[in-house]
Amino acid sequence: xxxxxxxxxxxxxxxxxxxxxxxxxxxxxxxxxxxxxxxxxxxxxxxxxxxxxxxxxxxxxxxxxxxxxxxxxxxxxxxxxxxxxxxxxxxxxxxxxxxxxxxxxxxxxxxxxxxxxxxxxxxxxxxxxxxxxxxxxxxxxxxxxxxxxxxxxxxxxxxxxxxxxxxxxxxxxxxxxxxxxxxxxxxxxxxxxxxxxxxxxxxxxxxxxxxxxxxxxxxxxxxxxxxxxxxxxxxxxxxxxxxxxxxxxxxxxxxxxxxxxxxxxxxxxxxxxxxxxxxxxxxxxxxxxxxxxxxxxxxxxxxxxxxxxxxxxxxxxxxxxxxxxxxxxxxxxxxxx
Amino acid sequence: xxxxxxxxxxxxxxxxxxxxxxxxxxxxxxxxxxxxxxxxxxxxxxxxxxxxxxxxxxxxxxxxxxxxxxxxxxxxxxxxxxxxxxxxxxxxxxxxxxxxxxxxxxxxxxxxxxxxxxxxxxxxxxxxxxxxxxxxxxxxxxxxxxxxxxxxxxxxxxxxxxxxxxxxxxxxxxxxxxxxxxxxxxxxxxxxxxxxxxxxxxxxxxxxxxxxxxxxxxxxxxxxxxxxxxxxxxxxxxxxxxxxxxxxxxxxxxxxxxxxxxxxxxxxxxxxxxxxxxxxxxxxxxxxxxxxxxxxxxxxxxxxxxxxxxxxxxxxxxxxxxxxxxxxxxxxxxxxxxxxxxxxxxxxxxxxxxxxxxxxxxxxxxxxxxxxxxxxxxxxxxxxxxxxxxxxxxxxxxxxxxxxxxxxxxxxxxxxxxxxxxxxxxxxxxxxxxxxxxxxxxxxxxxxxxxxxxxxxxxxxxxxxxxxxxxxxxxxxxxxxxxxxxxxxxxxxxxxxxxxxxxxxxxxxxxxxxxxxxxxxx
Numbered sequence: 001x002x003x004x005x006x007x008x009x010x011x012x013x014x015x016x017x018x019x020x021x022x023x024x025x026x027x028x029x030x031x032x033x034x035x036x037x038x039x040x041x042x043x044x045x046x047x048x049x050x051x052x053x054x055x056x057x058x059x060x061x062x063x064x065x066x067x068x069x070x071x072x073x074x075x076x077x078x079x080x081x082x083x084x085x086x087x088x089x090x091x092x093x094x095x096x097x098x099x100x101x102x103x104x105x106x107x108x109x110x111x112x113x114x115x116x117x118x119x120x121x122x123x124x125x126x127x128x129x130x131x132x133x134x135x136x137x138x139x140x141x142x143x144x145x146x147x148x149x150x151x152x153x154x155x156x157x158x159x160x161x162x163x164x165x166x167x168x169x170x171x172x173x174x175x176x177x178x179x180x181x182x183x184x185x186x187x188x189x190x191x192x193x194x195x196x197x198x199x200x201x202x203x204x205x206x207x208x209x210x211x212x213x214x215x216x217x218x219x220x221x222x223x224x225x226x227x228x229x230x231x232x233x234x235x236x237x238x239x240x241x242x243x244x245x246x247x248x249x250x251x252x253x254x255x256x257x258x259x260x261x262x263x264x265x266x267x268x269x270x271x272x273x274x275x276x277x278x279x280x281x282x283x284x285x286x287x288x289x290x291x292x293x294x295x296x297x298x299x300x301x302x303x304x305x306x307x308x309x310x311x312x313x314x315x316x317x318x319x320x321x322x323x324x325x326x327x328x329x330x331x332x333x334x335x336x337x
Numbered sequence: 338x339x340x341x342x343x344x345x346x347x348x349x350x351x352x353x354x355x356x357x358x359x360x361x362x363x364x365x366x367x368x369x370x371x372x373x374x375x376x377x378x379x380x381x382x383x384x385x386x387x388x389x390x391x392x393x394x395x396x397x398x399x400x401x402x403x404x405x406x407x408x409x410x411x412x413x414x415x416x417x418x419x420x421x422x423x424x425x426x427x428x429x430x431x432x433x434x435x436x437x438x439x440x441x442x443x444x445x446x447x448x449x450x451x452x453x454x455x456x457x458x459x460x461x462x463x464x465x466x467x468x469x470x471x472x473x474x475x476x477x478x479x480x481x482x483x484x485x486x487x488x489x490x491x492x493x494x495x496x497x498x499x500x501x502x503x504x505x506x507x508x509x510x511x512x513x514x515x516x517x518x519x520x521x522x523x524x525x526x527x528x529x530x531x532x533x534x535x536x537x538x539x540x541x542x543x544x545x546x547x548x549x550x551x552x553x554x555x556x557x558x559x560x561x562x563x564x565x566x567x568x569x570x571x572x573x574x575x576x577x578x579x580x581x582x583x584x585x586x587x588x589x590x591x592x593x594x595x596x597x598x599x600x601x602x603x604x605x606x607x608x609x610x611x612x613x614x615x616x617x618x619x620x621x622x623x624x625x626x627x628x629x630x631x632x633x634x635x636x637x638x639x640x641x642x643x644x645x646x647x648x649x650x651x652x653x654x655x656x657x658x659x660x661x662x663x664x665x666x667x668x669x670x671x672x673x674x675x676x677x678x679x680x681x682x683x684x685x686x687x688x689x690x691x692x693x694x695x696x697x698x699x700x701x702x703x704x705x706x707x708x709x710x711x712x713x714x715x716x717x718x719x720x721x722x723x724x725x726x727x728x729x730x731x732x733x734x735x736x737x738x739x740x741x742x743x744x745x746x747x748x749x750x751x752x753x754x755x756x757x758x759x760x761x762x763x764x765x766x767x768x769x770x771x772x773x774x775x776x777x778x779x780x781x782x783x784x785x786x787x788x789x790x791x792x793x794x795x796x797x798x799x800x801x802x803x804x805x806x807x808x809x810x811x812x813x814x815x816x817x818x819x820x821x822x823x824x825x826x827x828x829x830x831x832x833x834x835x836x837x838x839x840x841x842x843x844x845x846x847x848x849x850x851x852x853x854x855x856x857x858x859x
């Protein structure tokens with residue numbers, strides 16, 4: 001079996017797969033990038049070649065102008081991949097957002113999985129996380145502290161619907177990250193029987209359309225900018241978090257400010273953001289999911305990237321698991337969690 | 338506990354006062370005794386469980402959670418009660434959700450040695466939100482923005498009883514306030530308050546808007562810039578209440594000890610200052626004594642407190658509030674010799690010939706502790722709250738300074754999308770702009786829109802919710818007084834600053850200098 005440290009090398013700006021000269025989620029332009037998913041802290045513009053799932057490539061085309069059709073880029077559906085420099089790369093569902101993938105690399109009998117971001121619970125907008133056995137498991141740790149335990153999503157959605165019905169003269173404005181969280185909140189609402197039109201901020205329109213093209217039915221969406229104020233009373237509005245307390249929100253009927261994020265578990269965090277209705281809905285694994293996943297994958301070694309590395313590292317130590325923190329830079333999309 | 342936990346959570350995230358009020362009203366109406374009484378006592382920080390402290394909770398958590406993981410979590414969350422609530426492992430099986438009163442009983446009867454077991458037993462019966470409520474109940478520090486005043490208003494609104502009556506009864510009855518709820522719901526008579534040092538709601542004044550008043554109808558007194566207090570002796574106890582009805586006796590033990598007469602007085606609490614030759618010092622000096630649970634000997638010596646007495650509400654068991662001001666004043670003057678002159682003096686009536694004379698004296702008043710003039714109708718009884726035409730406050734004309742906007746912060750509630758709180762500064766001798774104050778009022782809605790746009794168009798830096806702006810806009814700031822302060826880099830602290838005008842016409846270099854402001858300091 002190959003010696004791990006000789007063929008894969010973590011750097012502050014990404015993970016370098018040396019025999020293939022491919023970088024995983026590099027934060028600066030490189031010749032060849034394998035990208036786990038479309039969020040800006042993992043997918044950057046400017047790479048000569050991008051390898052990703054078809055959905056992720058489509059998202060990168062929309063957000064960063066990457067040419068998804070160009071021959072120097074390549075799209076691989078889940079379970080498929082490519083070989084380069086003796087390394088076999090393949091993409092497997094991570095359950096984070098549409099198109100999100102774990103990347104499995106096999107080289108001389110050794111298997112390494114880089115999760116990117118992931119979660120374990122069901123999400124109507126993307127394929128569910130699959131456990132991929134490996135020797136080295138490179139896991140995210142956004143919520144790597146035992147205070148983070150996300151409640152059932154259905155409870156949070158029920159809270160949201162309850163708040164709209166409680167004050168029919170007002171509206172509820174949900175802050176949700178533009179890629180993934182916004183579409184998931186909308187899809188979860190549909191699943192809970194909310195059939196009324198959902199009003200969206202203009203910044204969400206293209207991404208919601210892209211989800212539609214990929215078969216995710218979000219029901220009737222209308223733009224806030226095309227709607228009279230009075231029409232939105234008793235309705236749900238979805239906008240990027242940055243719009244919550246911005247001038248834009250003045251066009252809504254007396255909105256109750258909600259925010260869908262795993263950070264909402266901590267009361268003072270929610271207060272600082274001036275949120276009135278915190279919704280603990282996250283696209284990242286919570287503490288129990290992180291620790292259960294490590295136990296289930298059962299790697300020889302766990303590498304921990306971005307988030308509360310110290311907490312997860314401590315857990316590994318307590319459970320006699322070999323682990324290290326990678327300290328990658330630029331992985332701090334707080335709004336997206 | 339579920340209902341109480343839900344109430345706390347809603348209060349945490351609700352910023353508007355009226356919405357908070359509505360939440361408490363609903364809770365009081367729909368929650369049985371004694372839970373609602375304990376809950377309202379907890380919200381107003383009126384409970385204390387000496388055997389249960391933050392250290393108890395930390396030690397307890399160490400038995401269930403790895404210490405290092407607790408330390409990392411506590412660091413992230415920033416609050417022991419919340420960290421504990423989130424970290425405590427869910428006990429298996431159904432949770433029977435103890436009531437607030439069961440929790441209070443258990444916590445109150447806990448001893449130092451069995452407190453950890455008592456708290457653990459309760460935590461095991463609760464979910465995460467319930468655990469948060471329990472730990473806040475046990476440790477205090479609720480921080481949900483509910484003052485005693487708000488709680489009393491909620492009670493009055495919930496049961497449709499006069500808030501003045503609630504004010505009076507509140508402090509006379511201990512949590513969980515069963516007789517109060519029985520009275521509120523019409524199940525019992527108004528509780529009898531004989532021999533209790535209870536709070537009488539203050540009589541308050543409207544700002545003077547008339548051109549003048551006839552001094553034949555109104556008596557004039559100086560309005561002193563301290564804190565309005567009521568001192569009550571009933572039974573064998575003396576209590577000091579602030580204007581909101583909060584008891585502040587422990588902060589002023591020397592006054593409690595010196596007030597040995599069966600009486601109720603209304604006055605201004607002040608401290609003596611060396612710079613004033615032992616006379617009343619500015620509000621800034623008094624601030625050293627406020628908000629303290631215990632007072633050191635040094636504090637007592639450096640900032641000796643006294644009360645300038647305005648009114649006599651009761652004496653020797655007799656309630657004087659229904660008497661006209663003139664009759665109460667005569668009784669007050671006769672009563673004053675019964676109090677120690679070291680700690681109590683009489684607020685003098687200003688002997689002005691007519692209104693014009695009074696206006697002149699007001700303009701000429703230079704005393705650091707004078708805030709303006711009070712006008713009291715001579716035939717008015719002492720009634721709770723503000724009543725039209727009875728009392729007026731006529732503050733000194735505000736001072737003004739031209740300052741430069743430096744930072745802006747977003748407001749709350751209706752103003753959440755506006756940059757409505759401004760920090761402004763004046764020029765130092767070295768040509769540096771130093772902050773001298775912060776204001777968030779004084780402008781119209783139109784002006785606010787303009788200021789908000791100015792901030793957005795002239796942002797230099799962002800620090801979380803705060804923006805640093807280009808130092809180009811001059812604001813005329815009005816304030817009641819200005820004092821030397823070691824807490825601020827400029828060495829100055831303004832009292833009641835507000836924006837009086839936006840000076841678009843004035844270049845920033847021509848704004849006032851710190852030395853000019855220092856010359857106004859009292």
